[in-house]
Each structure stands twice: as C-alpha cells, then as structure tokens.
Amino acid sequence: MKFILNICQRLGARLLDFFEVMGRLILFALTALKDVLLPPYYPRLIGSQLINIGYYSLTVVGLTALFSGMVLALQSYTGFARFNAESAIANVVVLSITRELAPVLAGLMVAGRIGASIAAEIATMRVTEQIDAMSTLKVNPFQYLIAPRVLAGTIMLPFLVFIADIIGVFGGFLVAVYVLDFNAFAYIQQTWEFVEFIDVASGLVKAAVFGFIITLMGCYCGYYSGRGAQGVGSATTNAVVSASILILISNYLLSQVFFS
C-alpha cells in the first residue's frame, strides 16, 4: 500500500512540475511576443541578430540541403528502378525537399548552432548577474535581449529554408544528371511542372515556426538557467534538445494542417 502511494506521489509531483514548466514557458512566449510587437525597439540589436542567425548559418544549412538533395536522388533511383518509375525522381526530390527536408533539417541544424549559442550567452549573463544589472539600469531584458533574437529567428529561418530549397533541388539535379545520366532539360522541366506554390509556402511557414521555437527555447533555457558553469551547460543542452523535439512535433502538426 505504501509502495503504491509512493508511486502516486512521485507521479503527481512530476505532473505538477510539468504543468509549472508549461505555464512558465507559455507566459515567457507571450511576453516575448508582446515585446517583439510593442516598442521600444532596438534596431541595431535586431540587425546584428539577423546577420548572426541568417548569414552565418548559410554554410551549414546550404551543405545540409545539398547533400540531402543528392542522397535523395540517389536513393529514390535505386528504389524506383525496380518499378521502372525512375522518371518520378525529380518529383520526389522537389516535394520532399520543399515540404519536409529543407525546413526540418535546416531547423535542426540551426537549433544546434543558434539555439545553443543563445542559451549559453543568456545563461552566462544570468549567472554573472548581467541580466539583473540590466534591470537595475532600467532596461527591460525581455525587450533588449529576447525580443531581438526571437524576431530575427522568426524572420531569418524562412529565408534560409528558401535558399535550402534551391540548393537541395540543385543537389538532386547534380546526381540525376551527372551520376544517373538523366537529361538535364527534362529533369528541370519535370521539377518545375510538379512543384506547386503550397509545397514551397508550407515549408516557409514551417520555417518561421521553427525559427520562433529555436530562439524562444534558447532564450527560455538561458533565462531560467541554474547556477554556475553546470547551469550554463545544462541550459545549452536543454535548449537544443527541447527545440529539436518541438520542431519534430510541430512539423507533424503543421503537415497535418497543410496537407490533409
């Protein structure tokens, strides 16, 4: 009897913790949104975040997209050759890249790059009392630190994903034409015929949501970081892991909304 009671107690405590964290996260997200929309704005900070999140992520996102497109063409060829359906490769590549692979892979890569660095930076500022110091100097840390990052992430991810779309399709094209001996003109024509506005648009909407999630989780985990070096470390880990999981979950939900 005592054993069962013990289990219930632990489960209950876990559940309460979970709801507390969820509530805090939702409040955090709402405050961040409010501060993104309402003044004061810090244009210079937003600018430097746009460059940091967008421009400096180009290489890693471009490489990811390139090799994903290439391997996609290669793999679908070996699969489709069995049914004499090689002509569907262009179709498969462009749809998978624009709808799923570019936004999700770019999202995960940026979560690793940007989410981690935001969390580490803000957590360090928390641990060394820089955030408290900011408050005592009449600058709202939400407006100064968090809003520019969240705004920049939400704006930049769609751009990154649009570029990843192009590079990914190009990667598929390279393999199809130079490795699998497809006709270049026919491949491009097929790609162009199959792709629809909604395919690209849905990917870009997803990207904006992922950008919001990545920067929000980075800021949240940093802002509520524990003490010392260990606190900074776990804030970084939590930011990347939680952002990645939230990206995958929201990706499914958004696909359901767009394509069912």
Next chain:
Amino acid sequence: MKTFKVEMQDVHKSFGSKHVLRGVNLEVKKGESLVIVGGSGTGKSVTIKTILGLIKADSGKILIDGKDITKASGKERDELLGSCGMLFQGGALFDSMTVWENVAFGLTQGQKMSKKKAYPIAIEKLKAVGLSEDIAQQYPAELSGGMQKRVSLARAIASHPDIIFFDEPTTGLDPIMADVINNLIRKTVKELGATAISITHDMASVRKIADSVAMIYEGKIIWHGPIEKLENSGNEYVDQFIHGKEDGPIRF
C-alpha cells in the same frame, strides 16, 4: 509620522522548501548608509534583491518613500525603482561592450540618450572613481578585479540614483584595493546625497562605510543600531560575528 526612505515590514520569501526570509523588518532613513551583515546564506542578498524587485517577496510590505512597491502598478513601480542603482558582487559588467558603453548603458539604452551626449558623462563618472579615459575603449575582461569594481561603481552612479545598493563590494579584492573601494563608496554616496544599503561580511568595510548596521540571522533582522553601538551591542550573536569567533550562539 516620519516616513523612511526604505522600509520593509514582515517580508517573507521561500525558495521551494527553503524559507530564506522569515519576516524581515528594516527601516532606512534618507541619506543614511546602512550595512547589513550576516553569515553566508542568511538572506542578505535576497533582502536587497527583494527591495530592488529582482526577486518577488511572498508576503509583507516594502515601502520606498512611503509607497508600497509590492502593490504598485508596473509604471509606478518603475518610477520608484527608477531611482535605484546597484553595484553587483561580481561587477556584472556587460562583457560584450566596452568600458564606457557599460558606464553609459543606463543613459544610452535606458534613457535613449545619444552616444555623443553620453560619452562625456561616462568619462566624467570614470574619473569620479579614479579611472582615466584610456581604458574607456577596453573590454571588461581586460581589466583587473579592482578596476572592474570601479567601472561597475561608475555605472551604478551614472544615472544619479537616490538609493544605491552594494552587494559585497570588497569581496575578492586585496586589502588596499578594498580600502580604495570603501573610500569611493563613502565619497560617491556623500556627493550624490544618496541613501546606501550595503551587504558585506567584511568588518573593515562595515566600519568604513556604515552609519548604521543591521545583522541578519536565519532570515530575520536580529539587531539594528548605529555604528557607534556595534562594539557594545549587548547582543551575543553580533559579538560573535564582528569578532569572528567560532564559539557562540551561531552554529555552522
């Protein structure tokens, strides 16, 4: 009735199951320099952070100029706290900014003053704490601990606060630099005509900067009196603390 500059009435604060403040009562007169002493983990830092609004008290009243900041609306609270500055224990300088940008931060970012206008004020404040213009373009990481403290002090006084808080101002400094900082605190507070609330466990610092002393123990103020009475407080907790004796009512 006389109103105090800062007044705390029965303030409580817990973190989870840890009951840190257990009914703090404290009054600080205008222009007075109060030092709160006490061992590590007795609630010194939490006490001043609740006054500043960095930590929210669970219950009790905190009055600044007779107005309760725990009940004030957002804007009113900002105004009341607008007159507060703080020197943090580790300096808490923004490491991504140069020294002068740090000092001018409250002016350029908080009050939206132009950089051109803020620069000479920042330099003036640096000079007030005995630093020259040469270091204005350096980053905090390039400075020694004592210099960082001074830059931090310059930043705290840059926007002419009414109330200044000092969190362990001399911790981690050599005795001479500690004395320099103590003198600077005394001087700047006097020049500003500000009310000062400091926390420390450095007795040399207490004797130098305090007008009155309060001792906190187990989340309560157990003694509060003028500095002259510190040696003859008649309180055995205070006696044990100021003489740094292991034997006594305080157990670790």
